[in-house]
Amino acid sequence: MPNIERIEDFADELTAIRRDLHAHPEIGFEEVRTSGIVADKLTQWGIEVHRGLGGTGVVGVLKGNKGTSSKRIGLRADMDALPMEENTNLRWRSTIPGRFHGCGHDAHTTMLLGTARYLAETRNFDGTVHFIFQPAEEGLGGARAMIKDGLFEKFPCDEIYGLHNAPDLNHGEIAILPGPAMAGADFFDIVINGYGAHGAMPNLSKDPVIVAMTLGQALQSIVSRNVDPHEPAVLSITQIHAGSAYNVIPGEAKLCGTVRAFSDEVRVLIRERMRALCAGIAASFQVEISVDIRDGFSVLINEEEQSAVVAEVARTVVDADKVITRSKPKMGSEDFADMMQVVPGAYFWVGHEGSVPVHNPGYVLDDKILPIGASMFARIIETRLPAGAHA
Numbered sequence: 001m002p003n004i005e006r007i008e009d010f011a012d013e014l015t016a017i018r019r020d021l022h023a024h025p026e027i028g029f030e031e032v033r034t035s036g037i038v039a040d041k042l043t044q045w046g047i048e049v050h051r052g053l054g055g056t057g058v059v060g061v062l063k064g065n066k067g068t069s070s071k072r073i074g075l076r077a078d079m080d081a082l083p084m085e086e087n088t089n090l091r092w093r094s095t096i097p098g099r100f101h102g103c104g105h106d107a108h109t110t111m112l113l114g115t116a117r118y119l120a121e122t123r124n125f126d127g128t129v130h131f132i133f134q135p136a137e138e139g140l141g142g143a144r145a146m147i148k149d150g151l152f153e154k155f156p157c158d159e160i161y162g163l164h165n166a167p168d169l170n171h172g173e174i175a176i177l178p179g180p181a182m183a184g185a186d187f188f189d190i191v192i193n194g195y196g197a198h199g200a201m202p203n204l205s206k207d208p209v210i211v212a213m214t215l216g217q218a219l220q221s222i223v224s225r226n227v228d229p230h231e232p233a234v235l236s237i238t239q240i241h242a243g244s245a246y247n248v249i250p251g252e253a254k255l256c257g258t259v260r261a262f263s264d265e266v267r268v269l270i271r272e273r274m275r276a277l278c279a280g281i282a283a284s285f286q287v288e289i290s291v292d293i294r295d296g297f298s299v300l301i302n303e304e305e306q307s308a309v310v311a312e313v314a315r316t317v318v319d320a321d322k323v324i325t326r327s328k329p330k331m332g333s334e335d336f337a338d339m340m341q342v343v344p345g346a347y348f349w350v351g352h353e354g355s356v357p358v359h360n361p362g363y364v365l366d367d368k369i370l371p372i373g374a375s376m377f378a379r380i381i382e383t384r385l386p387a388g389a390h391a
Contacts, residue, residue: 003375019092021106025081025099028136031056045120054145060131067126074157077112078137087361104165114374127385143335160345162336169351174314175327176348178307182300183260185333193288196251208253233261300337306346
């Protein structure tokens with residue numbers, strides 16, 4: 001079953017846009033060039049453009065010319081890159097050190113631009129589409145920033161849809177999971193303030209490195225011994241910082257990391273246990289331990305109705321046997337979940353060639369999925385806002 005023919009006709013142009021964005025990546029809240037390109041393209045296609053929501057966010061507004069429906073649908077793409085190096089030999093690889101579209105947001109932006117162009121040319125729908133180009137998805141709270149700036153008051157949506165590329169699926173496969181589909185996330189910083197001394201005289205210190213090692217082990221007991229085994233959860237320490245010399249016991253050590261779970265109750269439990277362990281170990285070792293745990297992402301919950309829409313539409317874009325409606329939940333997180341806390345919607349994945357996972361320096365996106373994603377978004381609009389419908 002085909003992509004939309006008109007989108008296929010300008011697929012090469014979409015590839016050129018995507019590769020240009022890839023070569024000029026910008027991290028969260030710094031997407032000045034990217035948002036400028038988005039705004040310019042939307043303007044060229046006759047779409048009403050609004051800038052500045054959430055800092056560098058862009059919203060395009062397009063009304064259909066068929067009927068008088070008051071229904072409004074949001075389509076969302078993220079724009080930011082990751083603060084990491086790219087390790088590929090692509091001709092269009094990143095030209096900016098320490099910046100890399102290692103998660104494929106350049107593709108998501110391009111797909112939504114392809115949808116916007118097609119819908120602007122055809123307007124074969126009845127209602128209003130809000131094209132939401134979001135900054136700072138990678139842990140910086142871009143969705144919440146747009147919501148705080150009045151996204152859904154200024155651009156109300158009755159439902160909303162988002163997508164992500166998926167190198168863990170085969171090319172052309174589309175996966176949608178009704179219900180909890182991606183974990184909620186917290187980020188934490190734990191600072192241990194001890195007392196430094198000479199490395200040969202540890203008895204004169206209150207060694208924060210020993211405390212950090214003890215605390216790191218203790219924190220791992222939370223998931224294995226406090227969380228119900230039927231509840232998926234992860235606590236990962238991803239950074240350890242302490243010391244600067246071979247013969248100096250430092251005065252401070254720091255642990256940083258993330259917590260993931262599909263239940264807000266589990267997340268609360270883990271936070272409470274983390275603070276209790278830190279307090280207990282601080283007392284045991286006679287040091288001070290400060291704990292900062294931040295709510296990063298909500299649990300992403302796909303609504304049944306909108307999930308069924310995605311599955312139905314997918315069968316018109318790819319072969320029916322490539323539509324996966326019971327994929328496994330992902331422990332990764334996605335701040336589109338915060339938009340879905342306000343507006344019912346669905347988030348789906350589009351598979352592509354290549355086995356290197358996202359967030360890996362060697363990740364390569366398959367440009368052949370650009371018209372698939374654009375066609376998915378476009379057909380969702382034409383299905384949910386059919387021409388001739390009315391409020």
